[in-house]
Amino acid sequence: MKPLGWIEKWTLRFAVVALIFLAMTGFEGVLMRTYMVAPEALAGFERILSVFRITEREPTPTELFYSMMTVHPILGIYGFAYMSVMGAFYFLVPYLLKKEIRHKKLVPVNFWLQAGGVMLCWLSGFVGLFNSLYTLYWPLPVSFDRVPLVGTIPFTIGAAVIMVNILLFSFNIFSTVLSKSNPQSYTFWQFLRAAYGISRLMKWLGKEDKSAPNLDYNAMPVFIVAVARGSIDTVINAFVLLTAGALILVYGLAALFGHPLNPMAVNALIYKNWFWWGLDMVADGNVLIYTAGVWYLMIPMLVGRRLFGEPVVRTVIMVDLLVSLGVWSHHLLGDQVQPFWMRLLSGQFITWGEFFTMGLTIFASLMTIWLARPVKITPPLLFILGSIFGFIIGGAAGLTQANVGLNLILHNTQWVIMTHGHTMLLTGLSMLLFAVIYALVPMLTGREIRSRALTLAHFWFWIVGSVLMTYVMGMAGTQGMLRRMLYPLPNPYQAYLDVAWLGGILMTIGFLAFLANLVATLGWDSIVGLVVERKRPTPAASG
Amino acid sequence: MEREERIWLGVLVIVFLLVNAVTLSPLVPWQKWMLWARPTPQQQVRVEFGNYQIYLPSGGIQVKAGEFVEFIATSRDVTYGFGIFRKDGRMLFQMQVVPGYENRIIWRFDQPGTYDVRSTEYSGPRHPEMFVPDAIKVVP
Numbered sequence: 001m002k003p004l005g006w007i008e009k010w011t012l013r014f015a016v017v018a019l020i021f022l023a024m025t026g027f028e029g030v031l032m033r034t035y036m037v038a039p040e041a042l043a044g045f046e047r048i049l050s051v052f053r054i055t056e057r058e059p060t061p062t063e064l065f066y067s068m069m070t071v072h073p074i075l076g077i078y079g080f081a082y083m084s085v086m087g088a089f090y091f092l093v094p095y096l097l098k099k100e101i102r103h104k105k106l107v108p109v110n111f112w113l114q115a116g117g118v119m120l121c122w123l124s125g126f127v128g129l130f131n132s133l134y135t136l137y138w139p140l141p142v143s144f145d146r147v148p149l150v151g152t153i154p155f156t157i158g159a160a161v162i163m164v165n166i167l168l169f170s171f172n173i174f175s176t177v178l179s180k181s182n183p184q185s186y187t188f189w190q191f192l193r194a195a196y197g198i199s200r201l202m203k204w205l206g207k208e209d210k211s212a213p214n215l216d217y218n219a220m221p222v223f224i225v226a227v228a229r230g231s232i233d234t235v236i237n238a239f240v241l242l243t244a245g246a247l248i249l250v251y252g253l254a255a256l257f258g259h260p261l262n263p264m265a266v267n268a269l270i271y272k273n274w275f276w277w278g279l280d281m282v283a284d285g286n287v288l289i290y291t292a293g294v295w296y297l298m299i300p301m302l303v304g305r306r307l308f309g310e311p312v313v314r315t316v317i318m319v320d321l322l323v324s325l326g327v328w329s330h331h332l333l334g335d336q337v338q339p340f341w342m343r344l345l346s347g348q349f350i351t352w353g354e355f356f357t358m359g360l361t362i363f364a365s366l367m368t369i370w371l372a373r374p375v376k377i378t379p380p381l382l383f384i385l386g387s388i389f390g391f392i393i394g395g396a397a398g399l400t401q402a403n404v405g406l407n408l409i410l411h412n413t414q415w416v417i418m419t420h421g422h423t424m425l426l427t428g429l430s431m432l433l434f435a436v437i438y439a440l441v442p443m444l445t446g447r448e449i450r451s452r453a454l455t456l457a458h459f460w461f462w463i464v465g466s467v468l469m470t471y472v473m474g475m476a477g478t479q480g481m482l483r484r485m486l487y488p489l490p491n492p493y494q495a496y497l498d499v500a501w502l503g504g505i506l507m508t509i510g511f512l513a514f515l516a517n518l519v520a521t522l523g524w525d526s527i528v529g530l531v532v533e534r535k536r537p538t539p540a541a542s543g
Numbered sequence: 544m545e546r547e548e549r550i551w552l553g554v555l556v557i558v559f560l561l562v563n564a565v566t567l568s569p570l571v572p573w574q575k576w577m578l579w580a581r582p583t584p585q586q587q588v589r590v591e592f593g594n595y596q597i598y599l600p601s602g603g604i605q606v607k608a609g610e611f612v613e614f615i616a617t618s619r620d621v622t623y624g625f626g627i628f629r630k631d632g633r634m635l636f637q638m639q640v641v642p643g644y645e646n647r648i649i650w651r652f653d654q655p656g657t658y659d660v661r662s663t664e665y666s667g668p669r670h671p672e673m674f675v676p677d678a679i680k681v682v683p
Binding site for chain 2: 060062063065066131133135137138139140143146147263264267268269272308309311312332334335336337348349352355356359360363364367399403404405406408409411412413479480481482484485486487488492493
């Protein structure tokens with residue numbers, strides 16, 4: 001392996017820890033699937049783990065299940081996905097802009113804070129049995145007769161660490177993009193105006209600001225445009241969740257010191273709107289924009305052709321940012337107290353904006369590949385095609401439920417979380433992140449991926465397993481199976497659960513093939529060396 | 544914008560218009576009264592949620608098939624969900640029960656029979672217990 005530079009080493013460190021979090025969240029997923037199929041199968045395992053828990057009494061199986069379900073997405077999104085993104089962006093942004101990261105000291109800070117914050121959240125679920133689920137609907141997280149206080153306080157602190165860290169990361173990315181070390185520099189306000197398309201609108205109205213160069217981002221790589229615009233969603237998400245976490249923490253500390261506050265002092269509907277507006281900046285904001293950016297970057301590199309329809313693509317990214325600000329009500333379609341016009345406008349019509357932005361994004365990506373024929377299907381390209389497939393299926397499932405009529409029978413069913421949510425995350429986003437790893441490993445280390453057979457095994461086991469699991473559970477959803485529900489035995493949806501469990505096992509086999517391939521490519525010593533600095537023997541000592 | 548992009552955008556617009564027109568139309572049965580008409584319900588049923596319990600009117604709920612009934616659900620503590628299910632487990636409809644509000648929904652049962660009520664929103668570890676079998680009797 002060629003000697004690694006400083007940033008290359010940190011990128012690989014982020015990737016290794018991201019994969020550890022993916023392994024953890026995947027293991028939890030298999031445990032939860034196993035519990036739903038055969039609750040007694042895990043009884044011995046639970047007894048052993050309970051030794052490590054801080055509870056006055058033996059936790060019930062449902063408390064264990066829901067605390068695991070609470071931290072499962074934290075590991076997957078803020079552990080696996082965010083750490084992958086941080087590692088990749090810290091390499092790619094300076095690489096493409098041909099300048100260094102603006103605040104290099106923040107890179108290791110981001111690494112440790114993100115890993116530490118995620119682990120603290122995980123411990124609050126594993127040890128403290130925090131079970132409010134990631135939606136944190138008010139006032140459940142401060143209902144301490146249901147959600148243990150001993151879990152709530154560390155969870156909110158862990159979440160706050162993650163959110164502050166994401167703000168620091170975004171600051172560093174913005175700072176790098178805007179830094180004046182090259183002629184393509186922006187002031188902060190020029191950047192914001194450009195991000196929201198105001199300068200383009202002014203130009204269209206014949207009022208071009210000629211003193212501000214490159215305001216429509218035309219001179220920047222399209223990937224950087226996506227990173228910059230997606231990071232606006234990232235900042236909003238972190239800020240909103242930080243405020244919600246602070247509110248919960250205040251209630252938690254008040255209860256801890258014997259002065260409990262009245263939960264009804266906070267309006268549950270306003271809180272829900274605020275919370276979903278911020279949370280959706282991930283699901284319908286930066287995930288889509290970052291994903292589009294990575295497709296726009298990698299596909300032309302892999303097929304050796306300029307991106308098809310690049311001017312349209314730049315507009316699409318801007319529109320996606322605007323759309324992401326207005327779609328949150330599709331999470332409140334089941335709330336009859338939410339004003340109808342908001343459900344229809346924000347929950348349905350504006351959400352359909354993503355149909356256009358993702359539709360055009362996928363079209364540009366596939367046209368680029370089509371026009372570049374004959375194309376060699378390399379591992380990254382293979383996984384990119386898989387991710388496009390995942391976003392098509394998951395996106396269509398999302399639009400089906402983002403409908404004031406159909407949501408009445410789909411809301412909170414397995415359709416929502418599996419056919420939509422998990423298809424987006426497992427088939428769409430995860431396969432994209434795998435593609436990035438398959439592309440970056442040879443770039444960073446000079447070593448080609450070792451085994452084509454293991455790569456193909458990873459691809460097919462993962463895509464078949466994820467689609468099988470999410471499709472089958474979605475079908476159970478159409479038959480009335482709720483998400484977040486443990487049905488008593490005999491479970492009316494047992495056949496669906498059995499097939500979904502098989503899907504989870506197939507994905508696990510695929511992931512193990514991926515890990516084996518990485519170890520075979522990099523060597524165990526090199527991977528360990530990323531974490532543990534080893535002193536090279538001096539000539540005298542070795543001689 | 545290139546020719547292929549214009550054609551594709553046109554396809555997207557057609558799909559958008561078709562799907563939204565169909566799903567907002569009376570072809571979706573409940574849109575007839577949720578969107579296109581404001582029927583006056585012949586019956587009102589109050590349901591209260593609290594402490595993992597679903598409190599139905601004493602004497603049970605009996606409604607006539609084909610008549611409009613308004614369900615008014617309230618919560619004493621956290622957010623719950625009010626879901627009505629057929630005996631085979633398929634959901635008829637549901638809504639969120641947000642504390643501090645009267646959560647209202649109008650429904651018309653077409654088929655006589657008995658229906659179950661289940662909370663459709665997670666409200667804590669005892670959430671799966673919130674199930675009332677044969678809660679609603681629909682008579683011809």
